[in-house]
Amino acid sequence: MEEVRLMKGNEAIAHAAIRYGADGYFGYPITPQSEVLETLEAEMPWETTGMVVLQAESEVAAINMIYGGAASGKAVMTSSSSPGISLKQEGISYIAAAELPALIVNVMRGGPGLGTIQPSQADYYQATKGGGHGDYHLIVLAPATVQEMADFVALGFDLAFKYRTPAMILADGIVGQMMEKVVLPEPRARRTQAEVEAQCPWAATGRHGREHRNVVTSLELDPSRMELNNERFQRTYAEIEANEVRYAEYYTDDAEYLIVAFGSVARICLKAIEDARAKGVKVGLLRPITLWPFPKTRIGELASQAKGILTVELNAGQMIDDVRLASECRVPVAHFGRMGGIVPNPNEVLDALYNHFPEAKP
Amino acid sequence: MTPEEIINPANRVYARPRLLTEANTHYCPGCSHGVVHRIVAELLEEMGLENRAVGVAPVGCAVFAYNYIDVDWVEAAHGRAPAVATALSRLNPDNLVFTYQGDGDLAAIGTAETIHAANRGENIAIIFINNAIYGMTGGQMAPTTLLGQKTATTPYGRRADLNGYPLNITDLLAQLRGTCYVTRQAVHTAAAARKTKAAIKKAFENALAGKGTSVVEVVGTCSSGWKMTPAQANDWMAEHMTEHYPLGDLKNE
Numbered sequence: 015m016e017e018v019r020l021m022k023g024n025e026a027i028a029h030a031a032i033r034y035g036a037d038g039y040f041g042y043p044i045t046p047q048s049e050v051l052e053t054l055e056a057e058m059p060w061e062t063t064g065m066v067v068l069q070a071e072s073e074v075a076a077i078n079m080i081y082g083g084a085a086s087g088k089a090v091m092t093s094s095s096s097p098g099i100s101l102k103q104e105g106i107s108y109i110a111a112a113e114l115p116a117l118i119v120n121v122m123r124g125g126p127g128l129g130t131i132q133p134s135q136a137d138y139y140q141a142t143k144g145g146g147h148g149d150y151h152l153i154v155l156a157p158a159t160v161q162e163m164a165d166f167v168a169l170g171f172d173l174a175f176k177y178r179t180p181a182m183i184l185a186d187g188i189v190g191q192m193m194e195k196v197v198l199p200e201p202r203a204r205r206t207q208a209e210v211e212a213q214c215p216w217a218a219t220g221r222h223g224r225e226h227r228n229v230v231t232s233l234e235l236d237p238s239r240m241e242l243n244n245e246r247f248q249r250t251y252a253e254i255e256a257n258e259v260r261y262a263e264y265y266t267d268d269a270e271y272l273i274v275a276f277g278s279v280a281r282i283c284l285k286a287i288e289d290a291r292a293k294g295v296k297v298g299l300l301r302p303i304t305l306w307p308f309p310k311t312r313i314g315e316l317a318s319q320a321k322g323i324l325t326v327e328l329n330a331g332q333m334i335d336d337v338r339l340a341s342e343c344r345v346p347v348a349h350f351g352r353m354g355g356i357v358p359n360p361n362e363v364l365d366a367l368y369n370h371f372p373e374a375k376p
Numbered sequence: 377m378t379p380e381e382i383i384n385p386a387n388r389v390y391a392r393p394r395l396l397t398e399a400n401t402h403y404c405p406g407c408s409h410g411v412v413h414r415i416v417a418e419l420l421e422e423m424g425l426e427n428r429a430v431g432v433a434p435v436g437c438a439v440f441a442y443n444y445i446d447v448d449w450v451e452a453a454h455g456r457a458p459a460v461a462t463a464l465s466r467l468n469p470d471n472l473v474f475t476y477q478g479d480g481d482l483a484a485i486g487t488a489e490t491i492h493a494a495n496r497g498e499n500i501a502i503i504f505i506n507n508a509i510y511g512m513t514g515g516q517m518a519p520t521t522l523l524g525q526k527t528a529t530t531p532y533g534r535r536a537d538l539n540g541y542p543l544n545i546t547d548l549l550a551q552l553r554g555t556c557y558v559t560r561q562a563v564h565t566a567a568a569a570r571k572t573k574a575a576i577k578k579a580f581e582n583a584l585a586g587k588g589t590s591v592v593e594v595v596g597t598c599s600s601g602w603k604m605t606p607a608q609a610n611d612w613m614a615e616h617m618t619e620h621y622p623l624g625d626l627k628n629e
Contacts, residue, residue, distance in 0.1 A: 037467055038463060038466070038467050040463060066463075066466045068462070068463075068466065070459070070492075071488055071489070071492035072488060074456070074459075074488075074489075075456070075459040075462075075488065075489050076459075078452065078453060078456035078459035078460050078489070079459050079460070079462055079463035080463070081450075081452070081453070081456070081460055081463075082432070082450060082452075082459065082460030082461060082462065082463035082464045083463035083464070083466075083467050085450040085460070085464070086430070086450075086463075086464055086467055086468050088463075088467045088468075090463065090467070104453055105456070112451075218430050218448035218449060218450045218464070219430075219468065219471075220427055220428040220429065220430055220447075220448055220468065220470075220471045221426060221427045221428075221447060221448055222427050222428070223427060227442075227446050227447055227448050227449065228448045228449075229442045229448070229449045229450075229451065230449070230450045230451065231433075231442065231449075231451035232451070233439060233440075233451055
């Protein structure tokens with residue numbers, strides 16, 4: 015029988031990383047994600063799986079440790095929260111440009127600036143539109159449950175290695191801090207050095223008899239070659255967009271109104287939808303699981319059947335841009351959000367829906 | 377003897393190290409980097425490390441070090457080489473991990489990464505080229521630029537009241553419990569280059585033996601940045617640089 019455990023989302027990330035067979039974690043404390051590092055230090059995986067865990071001197075150092083570890087083909091990850099993720103952006107750009115697999119977790123808190131330690135989703139733009147400099151994308155996964163916090167560790171690593179590009183788990187402070195039932199993945203062994211070198215023939219592992227040296231770099235001063243590099247990155251991103259879109263739908267078959275929300279906010283919206291359905295309002299939910307690649311095709315299809323779309327986000331309206339583009343202006347798209355660490359209740363969501371679309375009101 | 381008899385492989389006493397690639401370096405005539413690159417390549421070959429050495433290249437003039445020394449390399453962001461090397465070493469403890477950094481990289485933008493990697497006693501060798509100027513970007517002030525020294529951003533000479541003092545970071549690193557070997561050397565004469573080679577060899581041996589962090593500062597020249605001929609730069613270095621950056625071991629445990 016499966017072992018069901020009760021833990022925080024941040025703790026689930028740590029346990030899932032050990033069980034995935036991750037080779038290393040490098041991080042720096044920041045609320046509300048410090049339990050990831052704390053749990054790893056308490057579990058002492060270096061004595062069981064051999065996983066390296068290190069508290070770095072800064073987020074900048076931590077992301078560059080990820081860069082170094084990933085450059086040697088190892089499965090490495092870091093986690094932080096919004097201000098710390100801002101500090102990591104330089105390194106994230108380098109990791110993307112050097113085509114390295116890595117997993118980055120952002121347990122979002124309210125900003126801008128030092129902001130608040132309460133939950134937020136205001137880093138949507140940063141995660142999905144770049145964040146660092148240059149033309150690159152991250153694969154961005156948005157967990158809504160503690161179970162998904164655990165499951166997306168393996169998914170994130172697998173996608174990162176499949177496409178040689180960094181993946182981000184974009185969680186919010188709610189799903190990081192709340193305790194919930196979770197079934198942890200089965201433990202698996204870390205890859206052997208031979209397996210690492212077979213999987214990552216490009217890695218700086220030491221030559222070990224290889225005829226040529228491997229160099230991991232993002233530098234190319236010849237513009238014609240740099241353009242070729244960029245074209246290669248874009249081909250990878252096109253492949254990811256074609257293959258890796260993930261989302262969940264609830265009550266969309268007959269939906270006249272559609273709510274689009276991600277992360278823990280989607281669960282609040284689902285409760286609101288169930289309340290509305292009880293009064294005969296035909297409203298459905300699309301929850302993007304990958305924020306990049308964004309489920310634009312499916313949202314476009316649903317926009318054809320809906321009378322209106324409401325995005326609900328813990329920000330001033332960021333994902334709404336992608337929803338509008340996906341809907342191609344076929345229906346009105348409105349936004350409802352709370353900021354500064356405030357989380358809406360289901361009644362506020364419905365009030366916003368009826369306020370923007372009065373004809374929906376029962 | 378005819379020239380043909382003299383130019384004979386049996387008489388050869390000096391040759392390109394096998395691990396120094398045939399790529400033309402981008403360094404200026406008289407630059408210290410070429411000598412230090414050669415020393416590193418010689419040592420990696422002599423110590424039998426070509427299959428387990430991983431270098432971490434900086435941002436600065438040595439950014440293309442990976443084009444010249446024929447082992448695996450990782451090119452780090454500016455100043456982050458010690459953090460990159462930390463993970464490379466911890467995740468691959470059988471490898472020799474070394475960084476090759478300039479003064480701006482190591483002692484300005486990367487000060488935090490340098491001090492904390494050394495303070496943790498990471499099993500890495502740090503090769504630190506101090507030529508008191510930013511060469512690659514066109515000769516601006518470095519953290520190690522001497523008082524009075526003219527650069528592109530101190531055109532009337534470095535002033536303590538405007539620009540602060542030259543940072544002697546190697547002395548600072550010698551204070552840390554994580555460092556096992558800290559030395560300051562030069563390559564302006566053949567004798568100095570031989571001492572530098574012995575120092576880098578010791579640093580590599582320490583890293584392989586897991587003794588902690590070794591730091592080899594090489595006080596170098598930048599004839600282009602200093603606007604001198606290579607010979608003038610060597611003389612200026614010996615006369616002025618070694619006064620503030622005296623050569624010799626600071627720590628050898």
